Amino acid sequence: MQENEKGRRDFMGMALGACAAVGGVGALYAAKRSWDPLPSVAAAGFTEIDVSGAQPNVLNVEKWRGKPIFVLKKTEDMEKDERDVIVGKDRFLIAIGLCTHLGCIPAYKDGEHKFKCACHGGEFDASGHQIFGPPPSPLVIPPFKVNGTKLVLGEEGPEYKKMKDAGLIA
Amino acid sequence: MAHFDENAKPFSNKWLDERIGLNTLMRVLNTEYWIPKNINFLWAMGMVLAATFGILLVSGIFLLMYYKPDANLAFDSINYTIMSEVGYGWLWRHIHGVGASIVFLIIYIHMFTGIYYGSYKRGRELIWLSGMGLFVAFSAEAFSGYMLPWGQMSYWAGMVITELFAGGSLEAVGLVEWIRGDYVPGDAYLTRFFMLHVLLIPLVIIGLIVLHFGTLRLPHVNNQEGEEIDYEEAAKLYKEGNVKESKVIPFSPVFLSKDLFVMGVYFILFFYLVFYHFDFAMDPVNFDPADGLKTPAHIYPEWYFLWSYEILRPFSKDIGLIAFAFAQVVFFLLPFMDRSPNVAPAHKRGLFQIWFWVLLVDMIILTAMGKLPPTDPTFAFVGLVSAVLFLLMWPILIIITKFEKKIEKGA
Numbered sequence: 001m002q003e004n005e006k007g008r009r010d011f012m013g014m015a016l017g018a019c020a021a022v023g024g025v026g027a028l029y030a031a032k033r034s035w036d037p038l039p040s041v042a043a044a045g046f047t048e049i050d051v052s053g054a055q056p057n058v059l060n061v062e063k064w065r066g067k068p069i070f071v072l073k074k075t076e077d078m079e080k081d082e083r084d085v086i087v088g089k090d091r092f093l094i095a096i097g098l099c100t101h102l103g104c105i106p107a108y109k110d111g112e113h114k115f116k117c118a119c120h121g122g123e124f125d126a127s128g129h130q131i132f133g134p135p136p137s138p139l140v141i142p143p144f145k146v147n148g149t150k151l152v153l154g155e156e157g158p159e160y161k162k163m164k165d166a167g168l169i170a
Numbered sequence: 171m172a173h174f175d176e177n178a179k180p181f182s183n184k185w186l187d188e189r190i191g192l193n194t195l196m197r198v199l200n201t202e203y204w205i206p207k208n209i210n211f212l213w214a215m216g217m218v219l220a221a222t223f224g225i226l227l228v229s230g231i232f233l234l235m236y237y238k239p240d241a242n243l244a245f246d247s248i249n250y251t252i253m254s255e256v257g258y259g260w261l262w263r264h265i266h267g268v269g270a271s272i273v274f275l276i277i278y279i280h281m282f283t284g285i286y287y288g289s290y291k292r293g294r295e296l297i298w299l300s301g302m303g304l305f306v307a308f309s310a311e312a313f314s315g316y317m318l319p320w321g322q323m324s325y326w327a328g329m330v331i332t333e334l335f336a337g338g339s340l341e342a343v344g345l346v347e348w349i350r351g352d353y354v355p356g357d358a359y360l361t362r363f364f365m366l367h368v369l370l371i372p373l374v375i376i377g378l379i380v381l382h383f384g385t386l387r388l389p390h391v392n393n394q395e396g397e398e399i400d401y402e403e404a405a406k407l408y409k410e411g412n413v414k415e416s417k418v419i420p421f422s423p424v425f426l427s428k429d430l431f432v433m434g435v436y437f438i439l440f441f442y443l444v445f446y447h448f449d450f451a452m453d454p455v456n457f458d459p460a461d462g463l464k465t466p467a468h469i470y471p472e473w474y475f476l477w478s479y480e481i482l483r484p485f486s487k488d489i490g491l492i493a494f495a496f497a498q499v500v501f502f503l504l505p506f507m508d509r510s511p512n513v514a515p516a517h518k519r520g521l522f523q524i525w526f527w528v529l530l531v532d533m534i535i536l537t538a539m540g541k542l543p544p545t546d547p548t549f550a551f552v553g554l555v556s557a558v559l560f561l562l563m564w565p566i567l568i569i570i571t572k573f574e575k576k577i578e579k580g581a
């Protein structure tokens with residue numbers, strides 16, 4: 001009798017435990033999904049910018065996915081770099097304007113042709129390469145496609161894919 | 171069935187005792203919860219913390235009635251509606267801001283009191299661990315609250331801190347975007363941190379306070395000499411009327427009156443700050459609305475996070491992150507790193523006393539350096555040295571406490 005009752009109690013416990021475990025895993029998954037970026041947020045991904053009016057050595061900051069995008073037209077005497085984006089005859093630095101250390105926006109010092117990050121003192125040159133301080137990698141190049149004098153951000157054009165394959169984008 | 175007296179008047183002492191064990195409860199938690207006599211005002215800090223948490227809760231409830239958790243409305247709902255339209259809205263805001271800052275000062279005093287007197291050692295490990303749980307929960311509470319005004323510092327502190335979860339070279343960008351619910355801090359980010367700040371973390375804090383108090387009940391609080399008191403004997407003396415000879419007094423009403431005195435002094439200072447010096451708790455940069463295209467010239471956290479921020483800053487990214495993570499958890503390990511059997515104040519523990527003051531001063535220096543812009547090379551160097559020293563302090567602790575001489579009790 002007693003043995004029998006114990007078996008039945010254990011069974012109740014195990015049945016409930018098994019169902020609760022399945023439900024718990026499901027709830028965890030639902031919780032995880034609830035924290036995911038909303039589809040509307042994820043979809044607002046493409047921005048077109050026109051670079052025909054850009055002045056050399058003047059930094060323009062555009063916005064893409066809520067992030068600042070640096071658009072810097074290089075002057076003739078600024079060093080060429082494999083990361084330059086070529087639009088027409090002009091060479092550009094196109095990069096996400098967030099420091100690769102912890103995401104502050106570096107400021108452009110046009111006299112020195114350098115970006116300086118106020119947060120922890122990181123510095124980048126005009127091609128986006130890190131040259132001083134804690135940033136571990138160059139400024140990231142966003143996916144782009146050249147379209148005449150325009151750039152589409154968020155779309156991977158052939159130039160971007162080439163850079164990506166060469167491991168240059170970040 | 172239990173016996174219920176027919177003649178007991180409803181809600182009388184007897185009536186309540188028969189139903190919820192009122193007298194037992196009072197005995198266990200108050201009249202026979204024995205507190206050593208040999209303690210000083212530093213032992214009132216725990217109750218000061220509990221009272222400050224209460225004040226934060228009440229002022230927060232009033233702020234909650236007009237605050238709007240929406241990236242477009244949040245800034246004005248605080249800086250315009252609450253500050254200039256709501257009657258006495260400014261009072262709740264200043265109480266909440268000053269309280270959030272001062273609570274950390276008291277937490278640090280409370281922690282360092284515990285370290286000085288060895289109150290984390292054998293028998294009291296769980297008090298220490300639940301206390302550290304409270305420290306982490308308060309840190310999360312302060313950070314999430316700092317997001318809510320949606321000013322420039324809210325946005326950029328949010329950006330920098332969530333970026334830490336990418337784990338440096340691990341480049342866990344997906345995790346960061348998952349935490350934010352967006353590519354950058356935005357509306358989804360604000361509303362989830364609002365939820366954390368007003369519900370989930372306060373619930374955790376309340377639970378942890380209950381646990382913290384629970385872990386204190388059996389080991390009892392430590393005392394100025396680290397003396398192991400025979401509570402049965404001391405309680406017996408007290409109850410027999412030998413109040414003078416006994417080493418203990420009951421928590422309530424006797425000890426509580428001392429706590430209340432310290433609290434009184436504390437609240438005079440507290441409300442002085444609220445009415446005349448609230449500006450120290452209000453960063454001017456946060457009176458500019460959040461702007462994802464403009465970083466403030468110099469980003470720094472609130473003062474109570476500066477020491478750990480300064481441990482992150484002087485190193486390269488990955489090493490900085492590891493050092494930072496270490497600094498966040500290392501205090502949890504204190505009861506297990508201190509190998510000495512002595513429960514005694516630091517001034518009786520030889521090298522440990524030096525260790526204690528070096529740690530304290532080092533953390534104050536880190537705090538000061540963390541506030542300075544990163545550009546000055548001398549200060550950057552001082553910051554680096556203090557950060558390295560902080561990391562070295564822990565292996566040093568293990569070594570010096572291993573060789574610490576046992577103090578003979580009764581000597």
Ligand code: HEM
Nearest residue numbers: 213214215216217219220281284289301302304305391392
């Ligand atoms: C923030 C909320 C906290 C509250 C409300 C709180 C409350 C208290 C209270 C009422 C006491 C007993 C009286 C006293 O010794 O002060 C106490 C003791 C203690 N607390 Fe906390 N505490 C908090 C945070 C912490 C933290 C962050 C730590 C450190 C990790 C900590 C470690 C301790 C220790 C070690 C004791 C024992 C002191 C002794 O035995 O002498 N507490 N706490």
Ligand code: FES
Nearest residue numbers: 099101102117122
């Ligand atoms: S965020 Fe730029 S150096 Fe740290």
